[in-house]
Amino acid sequence: MEMLLSKLIPISLFNELYRKVDFNLLTEVRMRLEKPLYYAEAGKYKRIDGLIVSKDDLLYTLGVATKTSLYAYDDYLAEGFITYDGGIRIGITGEGVIKNGRLSTLKNITSLCIRIPRYVKIHNEKVDCLINKFDNTLIISKPGYGKTTLLRYMIKSLSDREYNTLVLDERGELSGVVDGKLSIDLGSCTDVVVGVPKITAYASQVRSMRPDVIATDEIFGEKEIECILDCIRCGVKVIATLHSDEISKVKKSPIYSRLLSDFRYVVSIIGIGNIDRVVDLRGNYA
Amino acid sequence: MLKFAISGVLCFISAYLGIAGKNYYDKRCKYLRDFDDFLSSLRDGISYAKDKLPQIGRKFLSGGKGAFYNNLEEYICLAESCNPTQEQVNKCFDSKYLSKFDKVMLKDFFFQLGRYDYDTQISRLDLTESQLKKTLEKAEKERKTTGNLLPKLGLVLGIAIMIILA
Numbered sequence: 279m280e281m282l283l284s285k286l287i288p289i290s291l292f293n294e295l296y297r298k299v300d301f302n303l304l305t306e307v308r309m310r311l312e313k314p315l316y317y318a319e320a321g322k323y324k325r326i327d328g329l330i331v332s333k334d335d336l337l338y339t340l341g342v343a344t345k346t347s348l349y350a351y352d353d354y355l356a357e358g359f360i361t362y363d364g365g366i367r368i369g370i371t372g373e374g375v376i377k378n379g380r381l382s383t384l385k386n387i388t389s390l391c392i393r394i395p396r397y398v399k400i401h402n403e404k405v406d407c408l409i410n411k412f413d414n415t416l417i418i419s420k421p422g423y424g425k426t427t428l429l430r431y432m433i434k435s436l437s438d439r440e441y442n443t444l445v446l447d448e449r450g451e452l453s454g455v456v457d458g459k460l461s462i463d464l465g466s467c468t469d470v471v472v473g474v475p476k477i478t479a480y481a482s483q484v485r486s487m488r489p490d491v492i493a494t495d496e497i498f499g500e501k502e503i504e505c506i507l508d509c510i511r512c513g514v515k516v517i518a519t520l521h522s523d524e525i526s527k528v529k530k531s532p533i534y535s536r537l538l539s540d541f542r543y544v545v546s547i548i549g550i551g552n553i554d555r556v557v558d559l560r561g562n563y564a
Numbered sequence: 565m566l567k568f569a570i571s572g573v574l575c576f577i578s579a580y581l582g583i584a585g586k587n588y589y590d591k592r593c594k595y596l597r598d599f600d601d602f603l604s605s606l607r608d609g610i611s612y613a614k615d616k617l618p619q620i621g622r623k624f625l626s627g628g629k630g631a632f633y634n635n636l637e638e639y640i641c642l643a644e645s646c647n648p649t650q651e652q653v654n655k656c657f658d659s660k661y662l663s664k665f666d667k668v669m670l671k672d673f674f675f676q677l678g679r680y681d682y683d684t685q686i687s688r689l690d691l692t693e694s695q696l697k698k699t700l701e702k703a704e705k706e707r708k709t710t711g712n713l714l715p716k717l718g719l720v721l722g723i724a725i726m727i728i729l730a
Binding site for chain 2: 285337338340341342344345346347348349350352355375377382383385
């Protein structure tokens with residue numbers, strides 16, 4: 279990961295980062311135009327004083343991240359992110375370019391948020407129990423608390439137990455697929471769909487790949503809920519993550535509360551590898 | 565006898581220079597034709613699968629040899645490892661077979677390559693292709709006229725030197 283970051287971040291910024299950061303704990307680097315460089319170690323933000331990010335720095339990182347092929351990333355830029363090698367996801371803000379009434383790409387980039395993926399071996403009885411008695415599982419937490427990390431761990435664990443696990447990785451973040459290569463090991467029985475809109479993938483891949491489990495990150499919107507409930511109706515188990523800090527908020531949401539009728543477990547997280555509680559919606563609390 | 569030997573050497577040098585001149589025009593044309601072929605590959609790669617520049621470049625490089633291929637390889641290596649600066653790009657395409665105008669065209673094109681969205685990239689490709697078409701036509705014409713004339717001229721000049729010295 280250190281090697282990838284040394285390529286991705288301009289040398290002047292990287293050298294300073296190298297001096298101050300424990301790369302094993304680094305989760306995020308934030309580059310904002312004409313502002314100091316920020317980074318997050320184990321979720322805590324820190325600033326490097328006296329180091330101002332220039333426009334050239336932003337363009338350099340963008341150029342490396344797109345492998346000098348910005349034209350290939352229009353759709354991703356319109357979505358506000360790029361996936362780099364090793365599953366590093368770069369969130370991007372800038373000025374929108376509208377064509378035919380839709381956002382076609384971004385120009386004049388002002389901020390980059392480099393998120394570093396982690397595969398953490400989670401030693402937790404609650405998680406082991408979840409895997410042993412596997413059923414539809416919803417993982418919830420605030421952003422940056424480790425939902426994706428737990429999801430990855432569960433995918434690998436289930437895959438290694440020979441569940442055919444289909445990963446719907448629209449943004450390439452879960453698997454770290456870049457140019458057709460998986461950079462994160464998700465187990466031997468895992469099939470990964472990358473870059474396909476999830477709504478399309480649910481319908482087509484359930485029929486063609488016959489998965490035992492579908493795993494997906496960051497459920498969003500009513501259409502996706504419909505698709506997930508359809509998959510469950512078909513007998514496929516689902517593990518999914520959702521941005522929310524409390525189960526009670528999910529229950530109150532008219533859209534997302536529908537999930538709770540078909541999901542068995544809801545896992546809430548309060549930090550990477552740190553599970554707050556697992557609620558068994560069939561009655562047992564852990 | 566010495567005069568004869570000297571005139572023979574001078575005749576050989578003159579003919580050799582003529583052939584070297586022809587060679588220059590041939591290689592210049594090949595360089596520009598290879599660049600034109602690369603633009604076609606680039607258009608296919610960008611338009612069809614939105615392949616990335618290093619992929620398109622590597623695929624193209626596997627299909628040929630020559631001065632343009634060598635320069636392109638240097639550029640693709642840079643594009644793979646970092647975001648090349650203008651100076652680095654300039655260094656890659658500083659070929660002796662190119663005129664000042666050609667160099668500016670190539671250096672600008674390769675420096676801007678991959679830094680625009682799809683539509684802008686395609687329009688820049690169109691622009692470079694139309695510029696290159698004119699340059700290539702001119703280079704082919706020069707090759708046919710000046711390029712073909714030079715070896716003959718060299719030989720004639722060599723024989724003339726031989727006759728004068730004899």
